[in-house]
Amino acid sequence: MFSNQQQLSRIIMVSLFTIVAVLGVLIVISPPSVFPDPANGFQVMRCMELGGKFNLMIRPDQDDFSKNTSEFLTWWSPGQYLVPYAFKLLFGFNTGQASAVTITLCQLLGLGGFYSFFKKIGFTPFISAVSVLFITCQQFFVVPYVFYNGGEILFFAFTGWFLYGCTALKATGWQLLLFVLLAGWIGFICKSSVMWVYMGGLLFLWLRLSLPQKDLLSWIKNGVWIAIPAIIAIGTIYVFYLSKGQNPATIAGGFKLSLKAFCYPLASPLLSGFSVDDIAHGLIFHTGKPFFDDTQAMIILVLLAVLSLWLVVSILRKASDQNYKLLIIVFYALAIIFFCYVYLRQMAISYEARHFRIIGLIVIPGTIYLFSQFKQPYRSLLCLIWVGIAFTSIFYLVKGYNLNKNKSAHGISGIAQQFIDQPSLDKIMAIDRQQRNATFVFISKDIGLEILHNRVLNLEAIGDDLKIDMDDYQHDGHAGPLYIILPDSYGGPKEKLILKSFPDYKGWYGSMLSNKYVMYEAK
Template sequence: MPAQKSNLHKVILIIIALLVVIMGVVLICIPPALFPDPANGFQVLRSMQMGSGFNVFASPDQSDISQNYTEFLTWWSPGQYLVPYFFKLISGINLGQATAVTITLANISGLAGFYFFFKRIGFSSLVAALSLIFIICQLAFYVPDVYYNGGEILLFAFEGWFLYGCIALKKPDWKLVLFVLISVWIGFFFKSSFLWIYIAGLICLWISLCANRAGIAEWIKKGIWIGIPAAVSLAAIYFLFMSKGQSPATTSKGFKLAAETFSFPLATPLLTSFSLDDIFHGLIYHFGKPTVDHQWAILILVLLAVLSLLLIVSIILSTPNNNYKIMVAVFYFGALLFFGFAFLKQLNISYEARHFRIIGLLIAPCIITLAIRLKPIYRTLFATACFTLLCFSLQYVIKGYVINKNVSAKGVTGISQPNIDQASLNAIMKLDRANKNAIFVFVNNDIGLEIGHNRIITLPPVGDDLKIDMDDYRYEGFAGPLYIILPESYNGPKEKMIMKSFPGYAGFNISMLSDNYVLYSAYMERKK
């Protein structure tokens, strides 16, 4: 029996590795669609391929459509499009398949990183392996297989290794300086929100280095070893990248205190560990029809916040490893301060549990340890909850595979395009090949990636309430053929609003690309 127990973690790891490889093979055959953020990143890549500078987005200028407007994109980090593009370059596969490779390798790296981190911080091999099972039960693990989420999956690939470094380094030397300098560049390259994780990790590293040293001088000395290279790295990121444009932190709507401002960050241990925010289709920020009304969502959120706080306190009190206690406390309360202030100031950061995923990943082994200590009936309930969560996650990914394979269109990029059908996409790509000076207009930011010879405009979707800011839609001037591709559901006021956005064009022709999509084409300049 002891020999079997000692080998159980190896069996678990082999099964997990096989699962990831199988999912990777399926993903190569059925590439994912894109979330809006990485779709914007790929639009930057498209601009670069058409002649713009590094990380520069180019689009027809609203004041004169014949000219281009350019912007250095700082809203999202470049790794989300450069990593897939790297695999495309070295292998010759299309961008969709390169994205599939990115996701698969990121999953392997992420699971390996957290496994070694869990072991390094004091958990047994079995608990570390069971923690990986707990992680792959979570819906967040499967989302990239359906919709590539860019920085989220890339950050998962690196987080565990970063945490490992924060624990493994025990003394101030050149390795510490190199780690502090380089880790933030890697993490930021993958996702800009890594910055708060970086600061929290360095605080843990500083406390670890100064453990059992009561003198203030020692704390200052060790702090200098960390602080100086950190300041150099952050300054380089700011002056070479962030200062060139806007980011979510640069737009504020003023201070507003709401029930969810601090309760949402407090509730994230349970929201992330058990995918509750995903199961509810977003308690506060909805990606689809809300499951519960807002008032009920607030009550659920407050309850989860109380239970999450009790869980974190229980973890801190029951865990013998001081480094782990410190890390859980710093990351949890650090996230509360950082995001609580961001929500209070109404920065452009959504109430989504994905921003806090590292909290759920960090506490996974302690949740497993606490579950093992429970009475048999409660262990059974916990295992049932995890199995139910896994079934929910598998149902999501299988449904996504079916849609991406049988419903989503495929173009030159190989990326699944759920926002258009194949017949319509084929017609659009044919028009693209037949023109060199046309402009294509879409209301989804992924379809334009299939346009390789002409310029594109992506307009914000028009809501059913028809409330829009015309300044976001209006494009003055004339610049060759104009092709507007809209869903058939835009027939009526919406289509008229879109056509009025181009006052320099006259004589629109309307033709059906398919039963679901309509082409509005114009070739004549409106006489003044």
């Protein structure tokens, strides 16, 4: 029986690696679109390719439009564009192809990392393989094949191996020092929010090494061995990167007591581990048309918090490996404390399950093992939930890939442009080839990646409530032709607000690029 399960685990893993490789070939042929966060990173990459310095976002100056201003981009980690940039430099890929290779490599690394980690933390190869299979059925796993999500996919590639190292190290020494130091640097490059995961992993590592030892001195020594390289890693990250600009932790809206600030972290195992937040388009922070109104969302969130607590407690009771129990306690408790504080302070960190992804990934093998101990009706219930999640993920993947391949516009970047059509993009690129002193203005951050010879200005999209801060839009001065590309739906108040943002430009002329997009030109 054991031999059969081992063979089955190998079949599962080989099949998953094969599927990921095939999907990788498909997205190299037809690359995905890109989410706004990595689109900002790609804008920095574009500036670097045009001669700018490392990590500087170069854009027109608001006070004098004839000049440029630069900003060191600290809001997001640099890995989301540096890894694809490396593939562009090494192999001559365009941005879309480089993104596709990055996705494929990270998916393979992530699957291998979590399979190895699950086995190291005490699960059988079969449970570990089934857990990895469950992960691949989640919507967050297939999202990168439709939208390159930058730090999220790099996070997946990193965390499994990081937790494997936290579990595998048996004693203090130079190996521990090097691991802690490199993990801090690599983790931050992958995704800045990895830092709380990094601290959780180091706390777990310290407790795991220290708990078998009874004397206080040994606990202190273990702490020093871990703390010194961690301080060096975090210190260098702050001095050479974070101190140069703003990041989500530097902006807070003041203390506000709310039920969702407590329930959301408590519900993180189900929100992030079972694609609940993804399928619902966001219970609190909506990433699409919301499925539930605010009252319904809060009721569901409270229920998910209760069920998540039950799930975690049940796993802790049934799991036999002490290290796994310690890992769950450390990460779940740290997530609750850290994110409750963040949300109560109203910091610029959204209510999205992706911030808790590590919690969902950690509880998955425990959940698989827990339900394997239950009677058949409960196992059938888990399988039914699994099939439902898998169906939504496959539907999302097929629909999104078809949209990117057959309906989205494609330019020189290779990225699937979902927020412009092909006739409009062709005309924009033709003007770019003809002009050398113009500025293009977009409200979608990815379209500017198709501009090679002129300046690009990205403005935030305007909501239907028309509530904007004009200081964020106002640009004084004049510098060559100005082309503003807007959806036809912006006609009216939104269009006027944007044109008003450039007071020194007169004589606007609007022309339809297609039946969906209009270009306003002033020379």
